[in-house]
Amino acid sequence: xxxxxxESAKAIEALxxxxxxxxxxxxFADAAAVFRxxxxxxxxxxxxxxxxxxxxxxxxHSEVALELYGAGSTVVDxxxxxxxxxxxxxxxxxxxxxxxxxxxxxxxxxxxSSDGALVELIDAExxxxx
Amino acid sequence: MNIPTATIGRAVASILGxxxxxxxxxxxAPSLLSPPTEPPMDDMAAVFALMAKGRQLxxxxxxxxxxxxxNARRREWQKxxxxxxxxxxxxxxxxxxxxxxxxxxxxxxxxxxAxxxAxxxGTGGAAAPVVILAWTGAGLSxxxxxxxxxxxxxxxxxxxxxxxxxEVGMTVGAAVASGAACGWQIAESGEAAASxxxxxxxxxxxxxxxxxxxxxxxxGYATWQAGLADGEALDAEAEAVxxxxxxxxxxxxxxxxxNDLEDNEKSAERSAAALRGAMETKxxxxxxxxxRV
Numbered sequence: 001x002x003x004x005x006x007e008s009a010k011a012i013e014a015l016x017x018x019x020x021x022x023x024x025x026x027x028f029a030d031a032a033a034v035f036r037x038x039x040x041x042x043x044x045x046x047x048x049x050x051x052x053x054x055x056x057x058x059x060x061h062s063e064v065a066l067e068l069y070g071a072g073s074t075v076v077d078x079x080x081x082x083x084x085x086x087x088x089x090x091x092x093x094x095x096x097x098x099x100x101x102x103x104x105x106x107x108x109x110x111x112x113s114s115d116g117a118l119v120e121l122i123d124a125e126x127x128x129x130x
Numbered sequence: 131m132n133i134p135t136a137t138i139g140r141a142v143a144s145i146l147g148x149x150x151x152x153x154x155x156x157x158x159a160p161s162l163l164s165p166p167t168e169p170p171m172d173d174m175a176a177v178f179a180l181m182a183k184g185r186q187l188x189x190x191x192x193x194x195x196x197x198x199x200x201n202a203r204r205r206e207w208q209k210x211x212x213x214x215x216x217x218x219x220x221x222x223x224x225x226x227x228x229x230x231x232x233x234x235x236x237x238x239x240x241x242x243x244a245x246x247x248a249x250x251x252g253t254g255g256a257a258a259p260v261v262i263l264a265w266t267g268a269g270l271s272x273x274x275x276x277x278x279x280x281x282x283x284x285x286x287x288x289x290x291x292x293x294x295x296x297e298v299g300m301t302v303g304a305a306v307a308s309g310a311a312c313g314w315q316i317a318e319s320g321e322a323a324a325s326x327x328x329x330x331x332x333x334x335x336x337x338x339x340x341x342x343x344x345x346x347x348x349x350g351y352a353t354w355q356a357g358l359a360d361g362e363a364l365d366a367e368a369e370a371v372x373x374x375x376x377x378x379x380x381x382x383x384x385x386x387x388x389n390d391l392e393d394n395e396k397s398a399e400r401s402a403a404a405l406r407g408a409m410e411t412k413x414x415x416x417x418x419x420x421x422r423v
Binding site: 016023047051 | 161162163164165166167
């Protein structure tokens, strides 16, 4: 990683922290503004899509959120959290078929990865569901 | 890249707080967002560096856009100039053909009158069809002449277009009738039987018919050319107008780009000031904490 990349990575983390803090304070519109910048700077970071999508979801923009999650799943390989977020939102909207598909996609990602945390994440989600 | 300054200014201190940790949100279901690592002091500088880099890119892009717009504008101006020059040339050409058409038309009319009269004289009261044709020719020709000069048909409510057509029709009709009368007369009576005056009249009539026909044809051609030149002039004028329209649009675009550039500058200055403030605030906070410890 060269100096510029290292600096950029730090800047991305700083942006994420900033947005996350605003999100935690339920200042979703402000957080969305920060995550929008982060998405421009780091579009291959799953957190950018997920965080911006979640802000929109909490602002009541469900369709926008679904688009962002969907885009995140497409752009970022193994974006399991985006798939899970899609699943949750579809389920909340009563779109059960789409919710099921999203959960299946997330399960597949978890199974194909060697990351135990991801499998746990899916299991936890399924436990909540049942 | 524009980081909202108000957001940064308000948020940095509140996110970091005295403990330096983000405030957890317990009001809703667990978020899928992973907690961030605490941004150290130099990360703010990194944000600033990234912003500066983005700003430089934006500036370069804006400058390039402006250059592009200026070049496009120059090209449109060249096009407009060429179109105007073309329109001017077409107008000059139209003027020439128009004058020629007018002269040819007049010559055709006078020649037709002369031919018709000569034919009437030349027949010398011979066969009735010849007389009828000759006088019809003369009448038509004269009417065409009068119409051409006095615009009688227009005064009677006929449109310019149709009056012109009737006029041309009468002129051509007169020439044909006069020529036919001459030819018929020559065939009927024979060259030997004709008197000296009749011979002269016949020759004069034939020549006049020829002149009238040729002048009518030349007049028609000249009118056609004038029409073409008129069309060219109109096309060129339209091109010039279109080019001027494009030029105006480009000018607006250029102004917009300059405005954007100005906004970009102001936004970058505001962001920089806010970040500086945020960094100072954090520095003060850390100083306070260290004093307490």
